Amino acid sequence: MSTLTGARHLARLMLRRDRLLLPLWVLVLAVLPVSYAKSFIELFATPAERAAYAAGTGRNPSIVALLGPLYGESVGALTAQRGGFLLTLIALASLLTVIRHTRTEEEAGRRELLGGSVLGRYAGLTAALAVTYAADLLLGLLTAAGLIATGLPTAGSLSYGLGAALTGIVFATVGGLAAQLTETAGGARGIAVAVLGAAFGLRLAGDTTERDWLSWLSPLGWAPRVRAYEGDRWWVLVLPVLFSVLLAAVAYPLSVRRDLGAGLLPPRLGPAAGGSALAGPFGLAWRLHRGQLLWWSVGFGLLGLILGGAAQAAGRSVEGNPQLEEIMARIGGAQGMADAYLGTSLGLAGWAAAGFGIQAALRMRAEETGGRAEPLLATGVHRSRWLRSHLAFALLGPAVVLAVTGFAIGLTYGVSVHDVSGQLPRMVGAGLAQLPAAWVLAGLAVLLYGLLPRLAPSAWAVLAVCVLLGQLGAVLKLSQWLLDVSPFTHTPQVLGAHWHPTPLWLLTAAALLFAATGLTAFTRRDIPTT
Known part of the structure; x- marks a missing residue:
């Protein structure tokens, strides 16, 4: 039996269970950048108006802290910055999806029932990652297609969409690794969200200070540094790919070295008797x-x-x-x-x-x-x-x-x-x-x-x-x-x-x-x- 036996069937089951939720978050997050682009085209029709907006708002420290850096004054550059916070939402949706189909299934006992059938050791984690990776890539393609349809340059639209997709893939892998560490879904979500918060903090610190190197340490800082529509530095996209491969290389061995239903981190035992608060x-x-x-x-x-x-x-x-x-x-x-x-x-x-x-x-x-x-x-x-x-x-x-x-x-x-x-x-x-x-x-x-x-x-x-x-x-x-x-x-x-x-x-x-x-x-x- 292969270590991936049953992964395809598990993926189909996950798609069926998420047949409403998965398309919704993909669609919502894919069309928002398109709406931003249309708004900029309508409200800032001339280069002078876009330059005034960029000088007054786009480079404001608070805006940069929330959305990320602005690298130009074109409609594409303004759209890429305005969609910067969406990277955090894509990352959150991705990690929660993976944890729901891995650790939550184990905690509920359904993974053990499926494990009694013909199922490879890596099938569960592989199916969860494959479904989420596919959703992220679809999101990126839909985003790029929508931006191209609004009249933005093809290369910039593709680099922005691919950067968003790879950001989701990185944090989907973070969710897969976090699912191996604790025996509860809540604990796994806490670890993964803490990593996301740390990444956001590093990106914020790097973008609002002269320490730009801090943003290069954050997975949320890589996609903006592709500089979509303003140079399209494709080589930056290698970073999320390599980081995802590294995380997966750690998560897969851990998934088979622990007991089913248990995590690598020992659970924190509570007191023998409940207090008056309970x-x-x-x-x-x-x-x-x-x-x-x-x-x-x-x-x-x-x-x-x-x-x-x-x-x-x-x-x-x-x-x-x-x-x-x-x-x-x-x-x-x-x-x-x-x-x-x-x-x-x-x-x-x-x-x-x-x-x-x-x-x-x-x-x-x-x-x-x-x-x-x-x-x-x-x-x-x-x-x-x-x-x-x-x-x-x-x-x-x-x-x-x-x-x-x-x-x-x-x-x-x-x-x-x-x-x-x-x-x-x-x-x-x-x-x-x-x-x-x-x-x-x-x-x-x-x-x-x-x-x-x-x-x-x-x-x-x-x-x-x-x-x-x-x-x-x-x-x-x-x-x-x-x-x-x-x-x-x-x-x-x-x-x-x-x-x-x-x-x-x-x-x-x-x-x-x-x-x-x-x-x-x-x-x-x-x-x-x-």
Whole structure:
């Protein structure tokens, strides 16, 4: 029997299981650069306007910290920089996909069942990497094709698309290696995301200081240094290829030298007896969710500091562009532009907060399928009480993330405009205005878990559709009724002059209705659900 026996069949199984989620994240991340290119073509039609934008915004330290360096003033160069943060999202999606099909399968016991059949030693890891590599390459090709279709140079489009694809491949391999180190999927995700965070930090430090060599140490810094549309240094793409080969050369031997279901790092044993904090279901839920809540808050707090620091530069980006100056004059000039930028940034934070709510809600499904919910509910703990303990974090967690993001943005933006006392509560309020829409998706996840638990992960697909509509709805000129499918379409722009709270109340009512229906359905169905 070959060491790769069964890899093809496993890959087909993975594609079937991800037939909704995989195409969605590939499509969303592939079309976003195309929308950026079209926006630059429409808003900055002349070289002088693009030069003014590049001087005022593109090279602002906060923008560079978030997106990466700008190497030129062409539409292609501006698009490549604007899509810089997408590299981080591609890396995150790739590593999570690999871990879900490797370590998560082992933790759930499904990998052991498959291992009892005719399955090679390397089949599981190979199938997971092959599926994710293929998705990343498809993403890169779609991105390049879309950029070429907008009129950008072919060579630059291909180098940008290939750089994005190889970034995903690097972190897919990081996920494959992390899956060998711990015995839990959560631990593997923690290691892989920590590596991603370190890579982002190195890239940020190198791009915003004179120590450019730090960016060369980061896998997130290689794709920008291809300099798509501004020289196309193809040789840089050799670095992610070699690094991926090196990581795979370590991951494959480790995958067969450990016991199935175990990791190379020994698990950290807890105390022999639980403390008073674990006396009830809420205490247990706090123990399960606190780590994610902490790291999400820290991450978005740091992101908020960067976004707030870049807001003043965004307000000046209209200088030298008569078309934008006329538009911005109607909404308050540079202040209106800064508010529009901050409103958009907080909208992105709202999507992320919805992701936290979905993740917290789906933790209940993980507890059930992992066999940990049934023994707990066999005691005196009522089903509704157990679900409400997790629901509290699905609803309060997004509130914390958005409040921290708004606080960080208000702090740095307030310092830049010398109005901390005025901007701080304003930005916190604007951040919390995104909360009802995030609650709708969290409530939908609870509803699916209660009624159709097998379809509960589809809540991620709904979030992907909302992101797609929000980013591309206007560009594609979609019908308003289709845009209204997303709850974020109904979130008012509270940083504007006039807004009405009615949509917020309606969204909150819808979220509570979803959650209450899911709770009722959960108390009436069997556990575990087959």
